[in-house]
Amino acid sequence: MGRLVLTKGQDGKLHGLDPKGQRAWERFKAKLKSLDFGDTLGFTFFLPRDPVSHRSFFRKLQVLLERTEAFNELDTLRAWLLLGAGYCDYVPGLEGNLRAVPRSMAFDAMDQADFMELNRKVDEFLYTEHALNVLWPGLAHQQQWSCLTSFLEDLRR
Incomplete structure (x- = not known):
C-alpha cells in the first residue's frame, strides 16, 4: 500500500508534501478519473496528531500525577x-x-480523531467511582469529587 501525505498549497489546491508525494497524488487522481461506473476504490486516511492536544493530554496526566x-x-x-478507557x-x-x-498511543500510530476519542474516554473513566477510589483512596466520596473538580478546574486555566 502506498503512503500519501497531502498539504494544501497557497493556490488552495492539494499537493503532495514532497516530490515523491506529488507523484503519488498524481497517480491517485489519475486512478480516480479512470474509474468506470460500478468500479470501486478503497483507501484509508490518517489525520496527523495535533501537537497542541498531545501536549495538553500529557499536561493533564502530569497534573493528575x-x-x-x-x-x-x-x-x-x-x-x-x-486500561480504564478500554x-x-x-x-x-x-x-x-x-x-x-x-x-x-505513539504519535505516529494514532491519528487525531482516535486520540480525541481516547482523551474523551479517559475523562469519562476519571468520573467513575473506581477511578476516584484509586486516585484518592483515603477520602470520603464528596472529598474525592472535590479533588476531581479542583483538578479539572486547574486544567482549564
Whole structure:
C-alpha cells in the first residue's frame, strides 16, 4: 500500500508534501478519473496528531500525577488510564488468564480523531467511582469529587 501525505498549497489546491508525494497524488487522481461506473476504490486516511492536544493530554496526566499519591510514575498512571478507557488488548498471562495490556498511543500510530476519542474516554473513566477510589483512596466520596473538580478546574486555566 502506498503512503500519501497531502498539504494544501497557497493556490488552495492539494499537493503532495514532497516530490515523491506529488507523484503519488498524481497517480491517485489519475486512478480516480479512470474509474468506470460500478468500479470501486478503497483507501484509508490518517489525520496527523495535533501537537497542541498531545501536549495538553500529557499536561493533564502530569497534573493528575501531582494530585494523587496512588501513582509515582507518569508511565504507570498513563497505562492505568488507558486500561480504564478500554484502550487495551487482552493477551494470555503467564498463568493463562487474560491480562489487559495498554495499546500504543505513539504519535505516529494514532491519528487525531482516535486520540480525541481516547482523551474523551479517559475523562469519562476519571468520573467513575473506581477511578476516584484509586486516585484518592483515603477520602470520603464528596472529598474525592472535590479533588476531581479542583483538578479539572486547574486544567482549564
